[in-house]
Amino acid sequence: MxxxxxxxxxxxxxxxxxxxxxxxxxxxxxxxxxxxxxxxxxxxxxxxxxxxxxxxxxxxxxxxxxxxxxxxxxxxxxxxxxxxxxxxxxxxxxxxxxxxxxxxxxxxxxxxxxxxxxxxxxxxxxxxxxYRYSPYHMKIKELILEGKIGKITSVDLNWYIDTYHGSSYFQRWNRQRELSGGLSIHKSSHHFDLVNWWLDQTPVEVFSFGARNYYGDESPWNPKKEDGRYCITCDVSDSCPYYMRWNTRSNSATVKDDHIDSDLKRRDGYTNYRTDQCIFDSEIEIEDTYTATVKYDKGALLSYSINFSLPYEGYRLAINGTKGRIETMEYHAPSRVPFPTPTQVIEYYPLFGSKETIHVVEREGGHGGGDPVIQEDIFLGADPNRHYDILSGSKDGAYAVTTGEAVWKSVKHKQPFFIEDLLAGKAITNG
The missing domain is CATH 3.40.50.720 (NAD(P)-binding Rossmann-like Domain)
Structure with a gap:
């Protein structure tokens, strides 16, 4: 015990x-x-x-x-x-x-x-x-370990966050880089870890571009340039498309929050914490759009993008190797998608041969069925029947965070960053 x-x-x-x-x-x-x-x-x-x-x-x-x-x-x-x-x-x-x-x-x-x-x-x-514990992500790992695509040469990962989920980060403390590291760390570290794990390679160098296109006071969707508004009391909420996409004029503000109970009445009393801050405040400094290229120690290249204000949520993935290619696409939160969504499958394309469509047995539970499995590994120990490592350690956590830091710093300083330099605290910038 x-x-x-x-x-x-x-x-x-x-x-x-x-x-x-x-x-x-x-x-x-x-x-x-x-x-x-x-x-x-x-x-x-x-x-x-x-x-x-x-x-x-x-x-x-x-x-x-x-x-x-x-x-x-x-x-x-x-x-x-x-x-x-x-x-x-x-x-x-x-x-x-x-x-x-x-x-x-x-x-x-x-x-x-x-x-x-x-x-x-x-x-x-x-x-x-x-994220490692999603049955689809575990199956992709197994296909790679089986040698289905050979030596991995490149990865394309495009992540989409919808207007409901994406705007929530700009309503709370995540919008302050000193508290969250910015979304290239708070959110994208999940994705960088997933790729690092699939590849079994170490990120070496990062170059990226990014911008704030949707949020902050310069947003084209800002109904009024005025700081300090809150969704629950805002006098221009009817003119805010982000608010009206998920609310009506007569109901209370709906706020997504992964960290506390999001009932607005319940929120009263939490110390220095509001989940309905205006997404158009001028204090917002973090980016909402990124593209990045990551070079790995064994030669693989990652082309990554993420956007925090899109009509639907999910991702597209392609992993290329010397023997073939793996593709998949997932729609998250289908109840928020305004059109029918297909069931996720994994497509395997051998370099020479016919395509295979792989259907994965889904599991119940949060984060695509992954949460119950990681909870078992945490509280019962690693599954002895699994032939590969999946729980992350401090090194995994460090490389995921450092890749995310390299992304936002590359955006800021317009130059590539080396992972080991950032870990050592000696990264040199051009200004």
Missing amino acids: KRYAVCGVSKRAIGMFITPMINNFSHTAKLVGMLDIDNKRFEVCKEQIPETEAVPTFNNWEFERMVKETNPDVVIVTSRDDTHVDYIIAALEQDLDVITEKPMATTAVDCQRIMDAEQKSNGKVTVTFN
Whole structure:
């Protein structure tokens, strides 16, 4: 029986870790402590999961006290992105294992600090990159390992975020780079890790372009240049196409939030946290559109793009190799897509021969059926019947974050960046 303490009682923490721990893994896992900046989060957790009523709670500055009083074996980090590094290092200094949400940190330098701390510790870091666990993504990994496409030469990955999901990042703290690292880290690190894992190669160099096309005060969709508006009280919401796409004039603002309960009445009382900030505020500085090229140590090239304001959500993927090609396309959140969507399949094209269409057995559960499987690996240990590694460690987390940092820095400085230079904190820019 392992003992777990949670730092950051977010909606993600409750849904991804605490609820499964209580409902599915109580024979191997025990929640012994919860830490957060806001007591209301404890109230919400205990209301939703009565079994946590007696679990001790601690303020965000009481980490050492929590460890001393609750004696955990593992610390789960699900707090705001920029706070991950502090809790991870504090846990490693106590020789505790760490399970952290992505991104592991918000800068390459902090990722290196984590890896250095892990080297000195008896604890180890696991990063919960659950995209790896989608049955489609696992099948692609298996096809690559079987040698179906030979040596991988290039990857094309185009990711699409719809206006509902995409605008949500600009309504909350993610829009501040110092808190999230920007979306090339907060969101794209998921995608970079997935490609790194499929390739089993290490990213070396990144060059990218990017822009802010949809959000901020210069957006062509901004109905009024005025800072400080909130969706729930906005006097021009009827003229905001992002709001009206998902709402009517008579209902309350609908806000997507992966981190806390998104009921606006519930939100009252959360410390310094609003999920309905105006997506056209002038303080917004992060980009909403990227294209990037990534070079890998064994010769593969990645062509990547992501756009945070599109009519539908999903991705298109092609992986090319010396023996063939794999293609797939997925539509996420089909209930938000204004047209019928096909069932996802994987298309395999041998370099010389006929196409094969591969149908994958889908699973129930969040993030495309991946969440229940990663939860089993976390709380029960890796599946002994799986013949390849899938859980991510600190190195995986570091390369995903550093690739994302290289993307936004390349946009800013108009030059390529080397991954190892960023990790070492010695990247040179032209200005």
